[in-house]
Amino acid sequence: MDWTALYLKTSGLKVFILGTGEVATRRANRFLDHGAIVRMAGSSMDDDLKGKGAFLHSTDEADELVKWADLVVVASGDKELCDHVSRISEDKLVNRADLPYDGDIIVPTSFSIGDVEISIFTGGKSPLMARQLRKKIQAIITEEDIAEIELQDYSRSLLKEKLPDQKDRRDYLYKIFEDEDIKELIKSGEIDRAKAVIYESIERDFDDT
Numbered sequence: 001m002d003w004t005a006l007y008l009k010t011s012g013l014k015v016f017i018l019g020t021g022e023v024a025t026r027r028a029n030r031f032l033d034h035g036a037i038v039r040m041a042g043s044s045m046d047d048d049l050k051g052k053g054a055f056l057h058s059t060d061e062a063d064e065l066v067k068w069a070d071l072v073v074v075a076s077g078d079k080e081l082c083d084h085v086s087r088i089s090e091d092k093l094v095n096r097a098d099l100p101y102d103g104d105i106i107v108p109t110s111f112s113i114g115d116v117e118i119s120i121f122t123g124g125k126s127p128l129m130a131r132q133l134r135k136k137i138q139a140i141i142t143e144e145d146i147a148e149i150e151l152q153d154y155s156r157s158l159l160k161e162k163l164p165d166q167k168d169r170r171d172y173l174y175k176i177f178e179d180e181d182i183k184e185l186i187k188s189g190e191i192d193r194a195k196a197v198i199y200e201s202i203e204r205d206f207d208d209t
């Protein structure tokens with residue numbers, strides 16, 4: 001595959017979306033929800049999007065909007081306009097909903113559970129199946145996995161102060177992950193108690209007095 005997964009910093013990113021239909025609206029929601037500034041060109045805009053701070057423009061302003069943007073999303077049903085906007089967006093990042101491989105950004109399906117984000121891309125072969133796989137994967141990640149992430153984050157911060165060597169920190173993090181007592185506490189939802197156990201164990205093992 002000629003594409004690789006990367007994360008784009010969207011806070012403050014200027015996104016111009018050509019179109020106001022289904023795909024354009026989905027893209028607008030996604031970018032707004034992640035801190036971008038969104039301007040759309042088309043006939044009408046969802047009240048929801050207005051509420052989130054998106055701006056609606058006429059397609060006559062497309063050239064100016066391209067100049068303004070960092071990222072251009074081409075998602076109109078007007079093929080000629082799509083081609084024109086893509087042509088003048090050569091020095092911008094582009095996501096093309098109609099001709100994905102002529103752009104340089106693909107928007108995969110993504111979901112978050114706690115602090116973990118999972119994205120799926122079928123290489124453009126079946127967006128429908130990307131959606132189904134998202135639902136399957138969403139169903140197998142448990143509350144316990146999320147609690148484990150919280151505990152690992154907590155443990156990593158403590159260990160960074162106590163253990164200078166990364167390999168030692170890694171070994172200790174695996175020990176915490178495999179500890180049966182901590183597993184039991186996670187199962188019964190006693191996260192604060194699990195943190196206390198971890199804290200005491202680290203204090204005991206790495207007493208630097």
Ligand SMILES: C[C@@]1(CC(=O)O)c2cc3[nH]c(cc4nc(cc5[nH]c(cc(n2)[C@H]1CCC(=O)O)[C@@](C)(CC(=O)O)[C@@H]5CCC(=O)O)C(CC(=O)O)=C4CCC(=O)O)c(CCC(=O)O)c3CC(=O)O
Pocket residue numbers: 026095096097098099100105106107108109110120121122123124125126127128129130131134
């Ligand atoms: C390449 C990509 C480019 C990009 O847009 O960046 C692209 C392209 C195209 N999609 C088309 C159709 C559909 N797209 C969906 C749904 C989604 N499409 C999404 C992403 C992507 N779609 C990128 C690659 C994803 C990958 O390969 O994994 C998702 C995952 C994310 C999102 O859009 O937010 C979102 C699901 C979100 C969720 O629910 O999780 C459905 C299903 C539905 O509507 O229910 C259909 C109808 C059924 C079908 O066709 O499968 C067509 C028109 C084809 C035609 O003309 O027939 C094109 C253009 C083309 O292929 O030429």
Ligand SMILES: NC(=O)C1=CN([C@@H]2O[C@H](COP(=O)(O)OP(=O)(O)OC[C@H]3O[C@@H](n4cnc5c(N)ncnc54)[C@H](O)[C@@H]3O)[C@@H](O)[C@H]2O)C=CC1
Pocket residue numbers: 019020021022023024042043075076077078079096097098127
């Ligand atoms: N990447 C993706 O996930 C998907 C991409 N697509 C592609 O993205 C494009 C937009 O799809 P949707 O948002 O689902 O369509 P839609 O029909 O919901 O929206 C199309 C928008 O383009 C506008 N438009 C302006 N001039 C037009 C013209 N001459 N003909 C048709 N529409 C015109 C419409 O007013 C509307 O706002 C299509 O080219 C489609 O093939 C479609 C489905 C999913």
